[in-house]
Amino acid sequence: MGDNFNDYFVYKDGKLYCEDVNIQNLASKIGTPFYIYSKKAIIDKINEYKEAFKDYPTLICYALKANSNLSILKIFEEHGLGADIVSGGELYKARKVGIPSNKIVYAGVGKTDVEIIYAINENILSFNVESQMELEVINEIAKRQNKKANISIRINPDVDPKTHPYISTGLKKSKFGIDIGQALDVYKQAVKMENLNVVGIHCHIGSQIMDVSVYKEAVEKTVDLVFKLKKEGIELQFIDIGGGLGVKYYPEDNPPTAFDLANTVLPIVKQTGLKLIIEPGRSLIAQAGALITKVIFTKDKKDKHFVIVDSGMNDLIRPSIYNAYHHIITVEEKQEKMVADIVGPICETGDFFGLDREIGKVNRGDLLAILTAGAYGSSMASNYNVRPKAIEILVDGDKFKIIKEREDYSFITKLEEEVL
Numbered sequence: 001m002g003d004n005f006n007d008y009f010v011y012k013d014g015k016l017y018c019e020d021v022n023i024q025n026l027a028s029k030i031g032t033p034f035y036i037y038s039k040k041a042i043i044d045k046i047n048e049y050k051e052a053f054k055d056y057p058t059l060i061c062y063a064l065k066a067n068s069n070l071s072i073l074k075i076f077e078e079h080g081l082g083a084d085i086v087s088g089g090e091l092y093k094a095r096k097v098g099i100p101s102n103k104i105v106y107a108g109v110g111k112t113d114v115e116i117i118y119a120i121n122e123n124i125l126s127f128n129v130e131s132q133m134e135l136e137v138i139n140e141i142a143k144r145q146n147k148k149a150n151i152s153i154r155i156n157p158d159v160d161p162k163t164h165p166y167i168s169t170g171l172k173k174s175k176f177g178i179d180i181g182q183a184l185d186v187y188k189q190a191v192k193m194e195n196l197n198v199v200g201i202h203c204h205i206g207s208q209i210m211d212v213s214v215y216k217e218a219v220e221k222t223v224d225l226v227f228k229l230k231k232e233g234i235e236l237q238f239i240d241i242g243g244g245l246g247v248k249y250y251p252e253d254n255p256p257t258a259f260d261l262a263n264t265v266l267p268i269v270k271q272t273g274l275k276l277i278i279e280p281g282r283s284l285i286a287q288a289g290a291l292i293t294k295v296i297f298t299k300d301k302k303d304k305h306f307v308i309v310d311s312g313m314n315d316l317i318r319p320s321i322y323n324a325y326h327h328i329i330t331v332e333e334k335q336e337k338m339v340a341d342i343v344g345p346i347c348e349t350g351d352f353f354g355l356d357r358e359i360g361k362v363n364r365g366d367l368l369a370i371l372t373a374g375a376y377g378s379s380m381a382s383n384y385n386v387r388p389k390a391i392e393i394l395v396d397g398d399k400f401k402i403i404k405e406r407e408d409y410s411f412i413t414k415l416e417e418e419v420l
């Protein structure tokens with residue numbers, strides 16, 4: 001039956017495996033729902049990026065927002081990757097697993113004073129500054145701390161990444177970055193600020209990018225500015241082109257590889273002689289993960305069938321907020337098919353994983369695997385409806401490890417109970 005969706009979740013004798021772990025057997029031991037990740041999938045992707053960029057000095061800063069489970073971060077750390085962070089919490093996690101500060105870059109339009117102080121004290125590689133006011137505040141805080149903060153300006157190149165509007169970040173109308181037309185002036189002010197080291201330039205145009213040609217436009221505009229800065233005597237150390245590479249969600253998707261990205265951007269970046277930073281998130285972790293959930297009930301209305309599962313939008317919110325497609329397969333291969341809405345137990349019509357989907361005919365107790373769920377799955381999970389979050393499992397060959405334990409009700413309500 002059907003081709004395997006990827007190399008890491010494959011059917012063997014009609015049963016779905018993650019690497020060499022039988023998912024059905026695992027579920028009967030640990031319960032559902034759970035996220036399951038293939039360590040090999042993560043390492044293969046790391047190696048693909050390393051190989052693609054090996055001929056040019058490149059620092060790969062993994063974007064923690066995609067998945068910040070500590071055991072997953074540890075894999076990136078062990079392979080020498082840096083971190084792209086967007087909060088004090090992500091800085092804490094990156095440092096917790098031992099990612100060195102001089103490999104950490106920090107973007108985000110709303111860094112608080114507390115977060116800025118923390119990052120300055122950690123001596124991070126660069127703040128990717130997103131407004132004139134932020135620049136002034138970082139300079140002031142650094143002065144108070146008697147330190148110099150490393151900064152890059154995040155420019156907004158006004159390039160359409162041709163992706164979902166909610167995850168397009170490099171268009172003029174979006175909140176991100178400083179307009180490319182104003183950036184030269186901002187740099188001129190930055191180099192005069194006593195407590196800043198101006199070290200780089202940053203740009204990130206969006207996520208789930210399937211057409212690498214959009215990077216060409218963004219990087220050309222960025223490099224053009226690098227040369228203008230040079231003329232003004234402003235010399236940088238690196239150019240950071242962000243993340244954004246797309247992944248396979250639909251079976252027919254053919255996403256670009258790290259090699260496609262490297263072939264597109266390196267010829268342009270090379271002209272500057274600057275070091276390169278890239279910030280992939282999704283493309284390093286998405287396909288490594290699946291969300292495993294159990295069918296609680298099936299329900300047949302006139303001309304409409306529902307499969308109601310024990311995970312919901314609180315575990316994986318992408319279908320609800322972007323109408324995102326995740327491919328869904330049965331953990332046990334089924335000959336007979338059905339068309340149904342796969343929905344969660346949450347009190348929202350938007351609580352679905354797939355609508356009008358053809359899947360194997362399932363019954364109460366059967367398991368489903370929601371694929372390409374390694375990125376922006378667990379990291380966006382919540383306790384909505386006071387639901388414990390899905391636990392997380394890391395598979396390595398025929399071994400598995402629980403890398404996030406199941407919450408119980410008292411854990412979820414602890415901080416409220418303490419003040420009751």
Ligand SMILES: Cc1ncc(COP(=O)(O)O)c(C=O)c1O
Nearest residue numbers: 063107207243244279280281282
């Ligand atoms: C500044 C920045 N860098 C990197 C990323 C990672 O993007 P992706 O997960 O699409 O690779 C994001 C998220 O889009 C981001 O906002």
Ligand SMILES: N[C@@H](CCCC[NH3+])C(=O)O
Nearest residue numbers: 065167207208318375376
């Ligand atoms: N959360 C988004 C991606 C956001 C990208 C962050 N800048 C997703 O699930 O696709």
